[in-house]
Structure formats: C-alpha cells, structure tokens
Amino acid sequence: MKVAVIGAGLAGSECAWVLAEKYGIQVTLFEMKAKKTTPAQISPHLFAELVCSNSLKSKSRLNPAGTLKSEIEQLGSIVIPSAKYAEVPAGETLAVDRELFSQTITDKLKQHKNLKIVDCIIERASDVFKHTDFAAVVIATGPLTDDSLANDLRNMTGTEELYFYDAIAPILDGDTIDNSIAFLANRQTRTHAFEKKQAQEKALTDGLPPIADEEEEGHYLNIPLNKEEYYSFVEKVCAGAKVPHKEFEEPKYFNGCQPIEVLAERGPRTLAFGPMKPRGLDDPRTGRMPYAVVQLRKEKMGDSAWNMVGFQTRLTWGAQKEILRTLPGLANVEFFRMGSMHRNTYLVSPNILNEDFTLKADKRFYLAGQIMGVEGYLESSAMGVYIAHVIGQKLKNNRRLSCPPANTSLGCLARYCIYGETKRFSPMNIHWGLYNDLSKEDINKYSTNPENILKLKKLDKSVKRELMACRSEDLFSAWLKETELNCLS
Numbered sequence: 001m002k003v004a005v006i007g008a009g010l011a012g013s014e015c016a017w018v019l020a021e022k023y024g025i026q027v028t029l030f031e032m033k034a035k036k037t038t039p040a041q042i043s044p045h046l047f048a049e050l051v052c053s054n055s056l057k058s059k060s061r062l063n064p065a066g067t068l069k070s071e072i073e074q075l076g077s078i079v080i081p082s083a084k085y086a087e088v089p090a091g092e093t094l095a096v097d098r099e100l101f102s103q104t105i106t107d108k109l110k111q112h113k114n115l116k117i118v119d120c121i122i123e124r125a126s127d128v129f130k131h132t133d134f135a136a137v138v139i140a141t142g143p144l145t146d147d148s149l150a151n152d153l154r155n156m157t158g159t160e161e162l163y164f165y166d167a168i169a170p171i172l173d174g175d176t177i178d179n180s181i182a183f184l185a186n187r188q189t190r191t192h193a194f195e196k197k198q199a200q201e202k203a204l205t206d207g208l209p210p211i212a213d214e215e216e217e218g219h220y221l222n223i224p225l226n227k228e229e230y231y232s233f234v235e236k237v238c239a240g241a242k243v244p245h246k247e248f249e250e251p252k253y254f255n256g257c258q259p260i261e262v263l264a265e266r267g268p269r270t271l272a273f274g275p276m277k278p279r280g281l282d283d284p285r286t287g288r289m290p291y292a293v294v295q296l297r298k299e300k301m302g303d304s305a306w307n308m309v310g311f312q313t314r315l316t317w318g319a320q321k322e323i324l325r326t327l328p329g330l331a332n333v334e335f336f337r338m339g340s341m342h343r344n345t346y347l348v349s350p351n352i353l354n355e356d357f358t359l360k361a362d363k364r365f366y367l368a369g370q371i372m373g374v375e376g377y378l379e380s381s382a383m384g385v386y387i388a389h390v391i392g393q394k395l396k397n398n399r400r401l402s403c404p405p406a407n408t409s410l411g412c413l414a415r416y417c418i419y420g421e422t423k424r425f426s427p428m429n430i431h432w433g434l435y436n437d438l439s440k441e442d443i444n445k446y447s448t449n450p451e452n453i454l455k456l457k458k459l460d461k462s463v464k465r466e467l468m469a470c471r472s473e474d475l476f477s478a479w480l481k482e483t484e485l486n487c488l489s
C-alpha cells in the first residue's frame with residue numbers, strides 16, 4: 001500500500017512524515033525544487049522552507065495558534081518539534097532560525113526508511129500513476145503551485161477561482177540599524193498581563209511567595225515615529241512606485257496580509273491602527289508611547305537579521321530602499337531581502353471536496369496545506385498532519401476518521417475546508433472567530449467562579465479566552481481517545 005505526496009513544503013512534509021512514521025506506509029514524496037524553484041522558495045535542497053516571516057505564531061495556550069500547535073504535536077507533527085529545536089527568542093511567538101528549521105525536517109525525511117524522494121515537476125496530477133499504482137495521492141503544492149499543475153487542477157475540478165495575491169516583507173541587516181533610535185521591547189498585550197496575573201494568583205492560593213515582577217528582556221526591535229514622521233512616511237508610501245499587476249490578473253489580497261501601500265491608501269491613520277500600532281510599546285528613553293512604531297523581529301539567533309513585521313509590500317525595490325531609509329534609525333540600512341509580491345493559488349474546497357476530504361472529481365486525490373484553503377505556515381502544517389491521519393485510518397484501519405470537534409483549532413480549520421461559505425471563500429488562518437461562543441453549559445463546566453455564569457454575555461475577554469482554551473483542550477483530548485489516535489505509537 002503506497003501513498004504519493006506532491007510537494008515537500010510544510011503540509012507535504014507533515015503529511016509524508018505522519019504517514020511514514022505513524023502508519024508505516026510507504027510514501028513517495030515528489031518535489032520540484034531540485035529542478036525549479038518557485039519565486040519565493042529559494043533553496044533547491046531544503047524542504048518545508050519558510051518563504052517570508054520566520055514566525056509560527058503564538059505559543060500561548062490562550063491563543064488559538066498556541067492550541068493548534070499543541071494539537072498537531074499530539075498527532076505526531078514533525079514541524080513543531082523541529083521549530084522548537086530551531087527556536088530563536090521572540091517573546092510569546094514561536095520564531096525559528098529558518099535554515100536550521102528546514103534542514104532538520106529535510107534530514108529526517110530523507111533518512112526515513114519508509115520515504116522515497118523523487119525530484120521532479122509534476123505537470124498533471126495523474127502523472128504520479130506512471131510511477132506506481134498509489135492508493136492515495138495528496139496534492140500539497142501550496143500557494144505557488146507550478147503553472148501546468150495549477151491548470152490541470154483547474155480543469156480537473158472545474159474551478160474558476162484559483163489565485164489571489166500576497167506580498168512579502170523586507171529583511172534588514174541588523175548591523176546597519178541605528179540602535180540609538182531603535183529600542184528593544186515586547187508588546188505588553190492583555191493576554192500577557194492576564195497570564196502574569198494568573199501566575200501571581202496561583203502563587204498566592206498555593207501559599208507561595210509572590211512572583212517577582214522581573215524586567216522582561218525585549219525581543220523585538222522597535223522604531224518609534226512621531227506624528228510628523230508618521231504622516232510624512234504615509235505620504236511617501238502612497239506616492240511610491242508600485243510593481244504593476246499583469247493585465248489578466250485582478251489583484252485579490254488576503255485580508256491578514258495586505259501590503260502597506262494598500263493600507264496607507266485606505267486612509268492616513270490605517271497603518272497606525274495596523275502594523276504600525278504603538279500600543280504596549282512605550283519608548284524606554286522617553287517613557288511615552290510613540291505616535292507609531294515599526295516592529296522588527298529576529299530572523300536568526302543574534303542580531304544580524306531583522307524582519308519588518310507586517311511590512312509586506314509591492315513597492316518597487318528602488319522605492320522600498322528610498323522610502324524605508326527615511327524611517328528613523330534606518331537611514332543607512334542595508335537589505336538582506338526586499339519585499340515582493342506573489343501569486344497565491346488555492347481551491348474553493350467546500351465546492352470540490354467530499355466530506356471524507358477526497359476530491360469529488362476523483363476519489364484517489366486529497367488536498368493538503370494552503371491550496372485547500374487554509375493560510376499560514378502553521379495552518380498548512382496542521383492540515384498536512386490531519387490529512388495524513390484521514391488517509392492512514394482509511395488505508396490501515398478501513399475507517400473514516402471523524403472531524404475534530406468544532407471548538408478545537410484543528411476542528412475549526414478542517415470544518416472550514418469542508419463546510420466554509422463558498423461565495424467569498426479565501427484561505428483562512430486560525431483565530432477565535434472560527435470558534436463558537438461559550439454557552440451557559442460551557443461556563444458551568446469550565447469555570448470555577450460561579451459569578452461567571454451570571455455574566456454570560458458580559459464576560460471579561462480574558463476570562464472568555466481562558467474558558468475557550470479549556471473547552472478546546474478538553475474536547476481535543478476526548479476526540480483523541482474516541483478515535484484512538486492517542487494510542488498510535
């Protein structure tokens with residue numbers, strides 16, 4: 001019994017790993033990089049390459065990205081342990097040294113006895129059957145699926161919508177940033193404050209001495225702007241030269257990944273409420289909150305490379321250099337990578353998938369990762385893990401794996417891909433909005449404070465998040481037991 005996985009990105013690597021490692025299935029992993037790289041993936045040798053930011057989002061269990069990490073780790077993910085191994089400090093965020101991260105995954109996949117790697121460009125999905133009569137084929141070719149395969153998928157599924165646009169953020173040389181202006185600090189979020197308060201209260205209940213409020217070392221480098229500097233920057237961004245769209249391509253941006261110029265053109269204050277939001281980032285030199293802030297996140301251990309958080313852009317490279325160097329502290333900055341635009345391919349899964357995640361057009365095929373309608377490194381990895389279990393259970397145990405419960409992170413994503421609203425369907429990242437609100441029964445079950453039950457509609461946001469996290473963990477554990485996935489060696 002053999003399975004083919006096309007694409008050794010995040011989803012494909014996860015899927016191949018779980019099938020080979022957890023189910024002992026022989027997997028052939030087809031990857032084109034040795035022959036041709038996409039415009040964003042630059043290494044011909046590394047699998048699971050991170051193409052833009054080096055962040056796999058929050059580690060906090062009070063954030064759905066945190067619970068998603070924990071869920072897929074319990075399901076045998078290769079991405080999460082490799083990310084922990086390659087972690088660089090970034091506060092509450094799981095950020096990684098991207099080369100070490102991808103190399104770790106690549107080595108493990110290449111050395112696995114049940115895995116065979118084939119370097120080739122798959123032009124038509126059915127071409128894989130020229131190699132072997134696979135029992136299942138997973139298409140995990142991601143947002144930059146090679147053109148001929150994208151066309152084949154369009155024909156196979158009869159789909160019109162097959163792309164939208166994203167842009168990537170520049171990476172700066174740390175040695176060229178003026179540190180007398182930029183300051184190190186992590187944003188003080190309400191979740192952060194809530195977790196600290198909880199730890200203090202627990203210490204008190206346990207009769208322990210109060211936890212000292214240590215000065216936390218900042219991991220982000222922040223560039224403060226005053227009002228005048230901010231408005232002058234917005235003006236330049238609006239006026240700067242942009243990379244034109246090709247005639248036949250209508251730009252359709254994903255909401256969470258809007259280029260700075262698109263935000264700036266919406267209104268002069270939009271950036272200050274978005275990627276340049278200053279809240280929680282007081283400048284230690286003045287003791288005051290700046291008017292706006294550009295945040296930089298470490299790309300690697302040490303201070304050599306910094307990613308401009310949320311600064312994806314389709315400004316031309318010339319315009320980027322000119323405009324970004326007008327920011328305070330960046331007058332002499334050098335760029336390791338310029339921002340750029342890219343096509344983003346995905347299918348409207350609820351229209352083309354059966355409830356068992358097979359393709360309606362041909363039940364031998366599955367989708368995994370961004371192409372199936374999730375967005376982000378973590379979410380793509382998660383769907384790779386999940387689809388591997390769907391296939392593993394079908395092939396090894398001849399049973400249909402139930403969907404994880406609606407109020408778990410994996411359940412939200414899996415259900416979005418099958419039951420999502422099709423009219424405005426676009427790749428989805430994990431967020432609390434995908435969860436159902438708490439019911440009276442939920443509060444009764446997960447809250448130790450009887451007053452919360454009376455406050456059903458007026459629960460404090462942080463209490464709500466805590467209860468939603470408890471509910472999610474509880475439901476996920478029950479699902480693991482019921483499906484016996486917890487017993488897989």
Ligand SMILES: Cc1cc2nc3c(=O)[nH]c(=O)nc-3n(C[C@H](O)[C@H](O)[C@H](O)COP(=O)(O)OP(=O)(O)OC[C@H]3O[C@@H](n4cnc5c(N)ncnc54)[C@H](O)[C@@H]3O)c2cc1C
Nearest residue numbers: 007009010011032052053122141142146369370376377380
């Ligand atoms: C430029 C860009 C920037 C992004 N920035 C971020 C970000 O900062 N943070 C974030 O969370 N998400 C980001 N994303 C979103 C996205 O979720 C990630 O790209 C994620 O890597 C998707 O995972 P995947 O496994 O679905 O696809 P990928 O990781 O892209 O993997 C697909 C693999 O398939 C291979 N392939 C493609 N076509 C073929 C073919 N015909 N034959 C054989 N192999 C093929 C590719 O070479 C690649 O290795 C970005 C996407 C893009 C394109």
